[in-house]
Amino acid sequence: MARQLITGPNFSGRSDALRVRLTAGGPAFFVGPYAEAALSGLASTAADELSVYRADTVPQRAPFAPLDFEACADRKPQSLSGGEQVLLALQCFSQSTYGAIGIDTALEQLDGSNRPQAIDFLSQLDAGEVTLIDNRMAAPPPGWSSTACTRGTPGFGCDLAGLMAGLGTRAAPRIVIRDLDFRYRRGVDVFTGAALTLEPGHAYRLFGRNGAGKTTLLKILVGVLAPGRGEILLDDQPCAPWRHGNETFALATQNPDHQWCGATLREDVGRRRAVLKTSVDASRVSDQQIAAAAQKLGIASLDQHLYELPLAARKRLSWLWPLSGVMPWIMLDEPTVGQDRDTCTVLAAALAVFCRHGYGVLFVTHDDEFAGQVPHRMVSIENRRMSTS
Amino acid sequence: MFTTPRLVLIALCAALNVAVGSIVYLLKLPIYLDSIGIILCALLLASDRWAGFVCASIAGTISCVIIFLLVNPFFIWFEMTVLAIALISVLLTARFTGLFQARPLPHGKFVTIVLLCGVVTGVVSAIVSAPVVAYLFGGVTGSGSAFVVAFFLKTGQKLLDAAVLSGLTADPIDKILQVLFAALLYRATPADFIAMLATPPTASAARAA
Amino acid sequence: MTPNGAAIFVAVMLAGALVASEPIGFSLLYAVIAAFALVEVGLRTFAALARSALVVLPLAVFMALVWVGFVGRSPAEIAAGVPGTRVASATYVVVVCLRLFLIVLATQLVTLRFERLTPLQFICALRIPTTAKRLLALTLSLSETLRHAVERARTALIAAGVITRRPSLRNIINGWMLVQTVWLSAITIAVGRMRDKWPIEGTLSRLDDLFQRAQPQSLGSGDAIWLLLGAGAAAFGIGIGIA
Numbered sequence: 001m002a003r004q005l006i007t008g009p010n011f012s013g014r015s016d017a018l019r020v021r022l023t024a025g026g027p028a029f030f031v032g033p034y035a036e037a038a039l040s041g042l043a044s045t046a047a048d049e050l051s052v053y054r055a056d057t058v059p060q061r062a063p064f065a066p067l068d069f070e071a072c073a074d075r076k077p078q079s080l081s082g083g084e085q086v087l088l089a090l091q092c093f094s095q096s097t098y099g100a101i102g103i104d105t106a107l108e109q110l111d112g113s114n115r116p117q118a119i120d121f122l123s124q125l126d127a128g129e130v131t132l133i134d135n136r137m138a139a140p141p142p143g144w145s146s147t148a149c150t151r152g153t154p155g156f157g158c159d160l161a162g163l164m165a166g167l168g169t170r171a172a173p174r175i176v177i178r179d180l181d182f183r184y185r186r187g188v189d190v191f192t193g194a195a196l197t198l199e200p201g202h203a204y205r206l207f208g209r210n211g212a213g214k215t216t217l218l219k220i221l222v223g224v225l226a227p228g229r230g231e232i233l234l235d236d237q238p239c240a241p242w243r244h245g246n247e248t249f250a251l252a253t254q255n256p257d258h259q260w261c262g263a264t265l266r267e268d269v270g271r272r273r274a275v276l277k278t279s280v281d282a283s284r285v286s287d288q289q290i291a292a293a294a295q296k297l298g299i300a301s302l303d304q305h306l307y308e309l310p311l312a313a314r315k316r317l318s319w320l321w322p323l324s325g326v327m328p329w330i331m332l333d334e335p336t337v338g339q340d341r342d343t344c345t346v347l348a349a350a351l352a353v354f355c356r357h358g359y360g361v362l363f364v365t366h367d368d369e370f371a372g373q374v375p376h377r378m379v380s381i382e383n384r385r386m387s388t389s
Numbered sequence: 390m391f392t393t394p395r396l397v398l399i400a401l402c403a404a405l406n407v408a409v410g411s412i413v414y415l416l417k418l419p420i421y422l423d424s425i426g427i428i429l430c431a432l433l434l435a436s437d438r439w440a441g442f443v444c445a446s447i448a449g450t451i452s453c454v455i456i457f458l459l460v461n462p463f464f465i466w467f468e469m470t471v472l473a474i475a476l477i478s479v480l481l482t483a484r485f486t487g488l489f490q491a492r493p494l495p496h497g498k499f500v501t502i503v504l505l506c507g508v509v510t511g512v513v514s515a516i517v518s519a520p521v522v523a524y525l526f527g528g529v530t531g532s533g534s535a536f537v538v539a540f541f542l543k544t545g546q547k548l549l550d551a552a553v554l555s556g557l558t559a560d561p562i563d564k565i566l567q568v569l570f571a572a573l574l575y576r577a578t579p580a581d582f583i584a585m586l587a588t589p590p591t592a593s594a595a596r597a598a
Numbered sequence: 599m600t601p602n603g604a605a606i607f608v609a610v611m612l613a614g615a616l617v618a619s620e621p622i623g624f625s626l627l628y629a630v631i632a633a634f635a636l637v638e639v640g641l642r643t644f645a646a647l648a649r650s651a652l653v654v655l656p657l658a659v660f661m662a663l664v665w666v667g668f669v670g671r672s673p674a675e676i677a678a679g680v681p682g683t684r685v686a687s688a689t690y691v692v693v694v695c696l697r698l699f700l701i702v703l704a705t706q707l708v709t710l711r712f713e714r715l716t717p718l719q720f721i722c723a724l725r726i727p728t729t730a731k732r733l734l735a736l737t738l739s740l741s742e743t744l745r746h747a748v749e750r751a752r753t754a755l756i757a758a759g760v761i762t763r764r765p766s767l768r769n770i771i772n773g774w775m776l777v778q779t780v781w782l783s784a785i786t787i788a789v790g791r792m793r794d795k796w797p798i799e800g801t802l803s804r805l806d807d808l809f810q811r812a813q814p815q816s817l818g819s820g821d822a823i824w825l826l827l828g829a830g831a832a833a834f835g836i837g838i839g840i841a
Contacts, residue, residue: 019798027800032790036746040801041791042739048718052804056811078746102798222757242763251757257786259754261779263577264492271775275759275768303492307579307786321758393796396733397788400740401781409777417660458612458705460653462698523677539668548676570774574781582789 003123003130005140008149009340010312011156014133017149018102021131028100028129029053029093033311033338034255035085038106039077039092046080046088047073053092064094064121066114075186082254082334083109083210083366090118099128105338108136109254111209111366135340136367156298156313158343160350163296164323166289167353172200172328172360173234173248175221177386180230182213182220190216191227192384200328203351203361204388205371208381214364215254217381218331221362222246247277250327254334254364256318257307265294265317266302272321284326293320312338323350329360336370348373390440394585398433399448402426406452411460419537420563423464424474426452428510428571431478433578435486436587438479445475466521473517474510474564482506482568489572503572507565514564515556523552599638601715601723602814603821604708607634607828611704614832615697621689623838624696626831631704634824638711646706654699661691722812731809732802740788747783751776 004021006014022028031038043049046069066087077085086106093101107118122130123141132144140146175198182191190213198204206214219225221232223241232239234248241248253259262268269290276282291302297316299309306314315338322330332351336344344367351361351374365371378389403426410423427449434441449471457465485502488495522538537558541551599607614627635643665672671682672690712720717738721731755761755776761769769776796802817825 019794022798028798030795030798032794036787037790037795040795040799040804041743041787042735042801042805043716043718044738044742045716048716051718052801052808056807076742078742078749098799219753219757223763224753224756226763245759245762246757247759249757253753253757257783258750259757260782261754261758261760261775263778263782271760271772272758305579307782308581393736393802394788394792396736397740397792400737401744401784401788404741404744405781415656417656458701462657462694462701536664539664542669542676570777573774574778577778577782578785579782579789581793582785585789585792 003125003140003144004132005137005144005146006131006133006149007146010338010343011310012149014149015104017147018104018131018133021129022100022102025100025129027098028102029089029096029098031086031089031093031101031103031106033105035078035080035082035109036255037104038085038089044076045074046077049077049088050092050095053096055095055097057097061094061125061127062121064090064118066117067091079184079186081211081215083111083114086110087114087118087210090121094121100130101128102131104133105135107132107134108337109210109334109366112368114210115366135336135338135344136369138341156310156316157296158298158316158346159296160319160323160346161353163293163320164325164350164353167325167357170325170328170358172358174199174236175248175329175360176233176236178231178233180220181228182216182225182230183228189384191230191386194230194384194386196379196386196388198329198360198362200360201355201358203355203363203374203376204379205374205376206362206364206379206381212381213384214381215333217386218249218251218333218362218364221331222249222251245275248327249329249331249362250322250324252318252322252330252332252335254337256311256314259318259321260306263307264303264305265290265299265320268306269302269321276326281326285321285324290320290324293324315339316343319347323354325354325357325359329362330354332361332363334364334366336365336367341369344370345373390443392586392588394582394588395434395440395444398430398586399444399451402430402445402448403451403455405429406449407455407459410452410456414456414461419559420566422563422567422570423452423456424449424471424564425567425570425574427471427474428478428482428567429574431475431483432486432489432571432575433583433586435479435483438483441483442475442479445478446472449475467518469521470514470518473513477506477510477513481509482571485572486575489576494576499572503569504565507568508561510568511561511564512557515553515560518560519549519552519556522556523549599711599820599824600815600818601712601720602725603817603824604711605724606817606821607824608704608708610825610828610832612701614828614835615700615704617832617839618697618835619693619839621692621696623835624693624700626834627700627828628696630824630827630831631700631707633827635707639707642710642713643707646703646710649706650699650703653702654695657698658691658695661694662688665691718808722809723814725814725816728806728809732805735805736802740784743787744780744784747780747787750783751779754779 006017008014022030039049040052043052067084072080077088080088086109107115110118119141123143177196180191180194183189206217208214216225220227221241223246226242251259260268261271269285273282273285287302294302298313299317319335322332335347348370354361380387405426406423409425410421413420413422427445430445430448431441434444450468453464453468453471488498488502537555538551541554546554611627611631618624618627665687666684670684670687672686675682675686718735721734724731756763760775761772
């Protein structure tokens with residue numbers, strides 16, 4: 001059984017090397033970056049997804065079933081959280097006859113309990129090949145080999161300090177959330193009487209198991225989801241972004257492709273800028289400023305088609321709007337997924353700068369090493385409630 | 390001809406027709422916007438005209454059937470119009486894909502070409518549809534253009550004339566809008582998807598299997 | 599009732615709806631569909647009725663306004679060049695609406711009858727060639743992809759303030775942006791699968807294995823009864839038309 005970790009910085013050809021290895025033999029199971037690349041797309045329920053891959057004969061490997069399958073069998077795969085979709089993919093592999101599996105950074109989305117289980121499962125497979133790309137893994141686990149990629153693609157830098165050079169101070173509002181109730185239409189309770197206070201000038205890490213409701217909270221704050229009950233106060237003033245629109249939070253989504261508002265950077269920023277309430281805010285994100293900021297990320301032109309960039313470059317570009325300082329609170333959902341350690345360190349430093357300038361920062365991550373580089377307070381989401389430590 | 394990417398494209402373009410066309414139909418506007426997918430399909434397969442025509446026609450036919458079953462009982466009878474729009478899109482509109490993708494967009498030339506392609510598509514569509522509107526439905530289908538036909542009938546025009554005049558009034562405007570939307574969607578489509586569509590069948594079939 | 603029987607039943611009812619040309623010709627068809635609703639669908643029939651009414655009522659009102667109120671004669675009378683009557687135009691409107699209502703209702707009822715089956719399970723149960731099953735599965739999976747793309751696009755645009763969660767003038771003005779974003783989302787999801795997941799795994803051939811493992815049900819006595827009733831009602835409709 002060959003188990004290999006492919007290492008190297010972003011844009012060094014790791015994903016290509018993974019694909020070459022997987023396609024060298026027969027068909028192999030593939031779990032790509034982000035949730036949508038983990039599942040087949042052919043099934044409308046989790047149970048159906050399993051049936052697509054389940055073998056007639058009993059596979060010669062131990063089963064891997066970390067999900068509460070009874071609870072999610074009838075759910076649409078897209079309604080599961082990112083981590084839950086990765087776990088479902090691994091469960092499908094465990095019941096299939098594929099002899100090889102390749103995973104491209106997907107394990108980075110797993111929480112502290114599921115991730116070691118997944119790595120143990122992969123480490124204990126008896127036959128076949130496992131190939132993994134994982135930025136959170138400094139060294140291969142016991143019994144694994146590693147191969148380093150060094151081919152560099154020029155052009156995608158990450159000069160976040162330069163990007164934020166003109167950042168001024170900002171008095172972000174204090175956020176109070178009270179009596180928050182939220183359930184999805186299918187009857188899944190996420191929050192019951194949850195409460196939280198967020199002070200400006202601080203960074204908060206949203207922490208909880210996969211599927212606890214971290215991304216759901218972010219979506220409530222930007223107004224995408226409406227709570228069944230509860231209130232949000234900004235500096236003691238009631239605020240309902242699901243009713244009146246979002247004017248406070250700049251969100252970088254877990255999958256960067258979930259936040260684009262246009263085909264090109266010019267379209268995306270232009271549309272966001274058009275709805276800003278004040279000309280002061282709009283002046284922070286003029287075409288010239290955005291073009292200069294994009295160059296710090298290796299993007300030469302505002303007319304760059306967003307979807308034609310490599311995924312890691314799109315991920316960094318997704319930070320552009322929050323890091324422009326146009327909104328007083330910035331929210332980053334799993335910002336380090338798919339990013340190498342050097343980039344994570346640069347991002348951590350940038351977030352600390354934001355806090356010192358009076359902004360508020362809310363970030364979701366399972367990456368303890370990254371979180372340790374950002375002075376922060378912990379917000380735990382557990383049993384449909386939130387608590388700060 | 391039918392690689393997996395092309396099958397996916399057909400389904401997406403049919404869905405686009407159904408989604409936008411159904412909304413406009415239910416709002417009883419005197420336009421249709423139910424063929425954006427046909428034109429877009431032809432643009433995306435501009436490198437292979439025959440494949441473009443076949444795939445655009447299939448996308449249009451699928452949307453015809455779905456709209457007929459779910460929303461508009463008249464729609465299935467306009468299959469010839471679907472084929473006519475597919476043909477014009479492949480022979481005329483798809484010639485300008487280079488212009489549609491140009492960055493920066495030359496606005497004057499773009500508007501001129503959209504107007505030209507829209508008017509030609511609209512006139513052809515009106516002429517092909519008129520006999521169906523006149524002889525099968527007496528000039529009035531369930532769409533908002535029925536008001537226009539009814540107006541011409543009341544002014545003493547004969548049935549076929551009223552249907553043609555109604556079509557020539559509404560169709561060019563409608564098709565200009567549809568060519569515009571299709572061109573803008575084409576412009577927004579990533580190059581790697583367009584490249585996938587142009588891939589010869591044997592290579593992509595081996596990859597998709 | 600089996601999925602195969604249901605598919606043929608809908609086709610028979612559709613054919614009957616298309617050939618019936620007089621209101622009375624629809625009577626037996628509606629009787630059969632009412633019996634089907636009572637026996638096979640039960641209380642969920644009200645949901646099907648509501649959805650079908652939502653589709654047909656606006657058309658009925660519109661056609662009544664134009665045909666009966668404004669034009670005042672039927673298509674046949676216009677084509678024959680005779681003065682015509684509002685009664686004839688009203689009859690025409692009634693026939694068109696009965697036809698559409700029957701088609702939409704039949705489709706809704708069959709969908710509700712098998713709502714416990716997922717689309718993939720339904721396709722597995724059909725007795726059609728594997729290629730057709732694969733095409734059907736691909737098409738249905740794309741409808742899920744589109745729904746997912748709409749959700750993604752709404753998230754992006756609402757979070758950015760470009761559109762609002764509730765209906766608004768801003769949504770109408772920026773509606774084009776939603777269409778573009780949905781298109782891009784759908785394309786990106788599809789490209790990702792077609793470039794990586796599907797070719798590496800041979801995912802589509804996994805579907806073929808699934809279809810081959812499935813045991814499509816043959817037509818049963820329940821199917822035969824409904825098919826006979828449906829065919830009989832359609833024949834009655836044809837007969838009335840001829841008479």
